[in-house]
Amino acid sequence: MAYKIKKGIIYLLLIILGVICLLPFLLMAVNSTRSGNEIMTSFTLIPGDSLKENLDIVFDYFNLFRGFLNSVIVAVPATLLTAYFSSLTAYALAIYNFKGKKLLFGVIIVFLMIPGQLGLIGFYNLVSKLKLVDNYIPLIIPAIAAPGTVFFLRQYILSTLPHTLLEAARIDGAGELKIFHKIVIPVISPGIATMSIGAFIGNWNSYLVPLIILNTPSKFTLPVMVASLSSSTDISANQGAIYLSITISCIPILIVFAFCSKYIISSISAGSVKE
């Protein structure tokens, strides 16, 4: 009996913790359907009927779809570049022997441990020298060099890709790049998928770098656009609209999460193998 009660208490505590994780998002969704007045005066978990009104206020103030589109324009190519070039680099590091291989790998390890903000000033300085301020290029092209992804995929290739497969393809006369495209990519695709989801979420949520690079409001990515909320809206009057814009900004990630949570979780565990 005591066993069952204790077990029940454990489950109850776990559920409470789960509610703490989800409640803010639930309140956000509910409040985005209520008017500013209702939100200010009362608390409820029942959706209101002001969704249409709030939508109008949000889109009067800024074009969230534009922000959406901008984020897609940045995050999708950046993720594809990271996926392709990291695989290619990791494959070369794992399979071939070439001069400078050890040096390259060493530098990659060092940069894994250097915090991203260290080069922030130099990065902005470079971007302004190249006249690329307020341009998407400095947000997309650097994705070609993702040391963390290269490191992970190198380990992955070493542990999953059978050498005999490559030998067989070479005997059949396949070129090296063809081998990479037709054999290596399909074999390591689970590893690539895992890292790509992580890269996409990182790119989609990125704030500091787009904040310093982009100046024109119509070019803002979603996080930068959402962050500009604070500066000009009268918060007490438009709370419903604020909740709604936050809700809209969360939707893509929630969709990715609904379909890929398994990959996401395994990518975190994979990260700990780094040691």
Next chain:
Amino acid sequence: MENLSWFSTFGLVKGGMLMDKGVVKKAEKISDVKKKTKKRNINNTAYLFVLPFVIVFLLFSVYPVLRTLQLSFTNFKGYGKAQFIGLTNYSRVIKDKFFWRALGNTLNMWSVNIIVQLGIALLLTIVFNDIKYKIKGLSIFRAIFYLPNLIATTSIAFLFKTLLDWRFGTFNQLLRKLKIIDMPIDWLGSIKTAPYVISMIQAWMWFGNSFILLMAGVQGISKDYFEAATIDGAGRWKIFTRITLPLLRPILLYVTVTSAIGGIQLFDIPFLIGGGTIGNPNGKLQTAIMYLYKFGFETYQVGYASAVAYVIFLIILVVSVLQFRLYNRKEAQ
């Protein structure tokens, strides 16, 4: 490769009845030369494969880090010529009490966060590995606990800024409805609560991540240890403190070090909740990176901001090395 050629030679000897040993050796030599040239050609393509990475890496990762170092010795203001001024920026950083205040704020917010975050993650790890209660639903709980980590920090910041608004915020209404408080609390406006609200948001965002890492660590421990201990009559608590916890130490170290490195770079949430680099209330939310941002991108004392970046980096380096040292010493004992 070597193994493969040995196998084929072996096959040749066995199959080729007419060949004597000398011929076999010759054939082997010829094929070795051929293989070597081919190998060289194949390995040359490796340069082609790593070239895009190397170019972009040098330009957008290595160069900015070195350029920041160079700028840190100058009085660069974002335009015009930069003048070399030696270590002046560094001595200014060391003497600036506002830099140390920002660093102190950062550490204060981080330390409360890591205690709460690791505490919850460890408790969850114990619960989900308990042999007596056999708690189910790991994958669903794990997914829910991880969810806050996925949402953009800007959205999180605004969500909590709005929920915790002291006059109109839903959180105070909820607490009043549950009769926990009578008067609304100014969570984000008081220096007594604001930094810890940030810590709790951070802990809320990251405990799921730590939990997943710890669980992965436990799954890496051989089942034999647990079985042997159970046979020897060790209780659950003893198993946890004598086996699980010591074997989890590398993962705990990893979680703490990565969290410290991430924590010292705290920016988005206090920046948005504290109303910009000022870090209100009363500068309590101004973190080290907000301080850097203020000089690098608001007042354009770029040289000084670069020195700030390197001082922060050196502190991270020292902290990481100390943590590893501490860990290794304990390991040795």
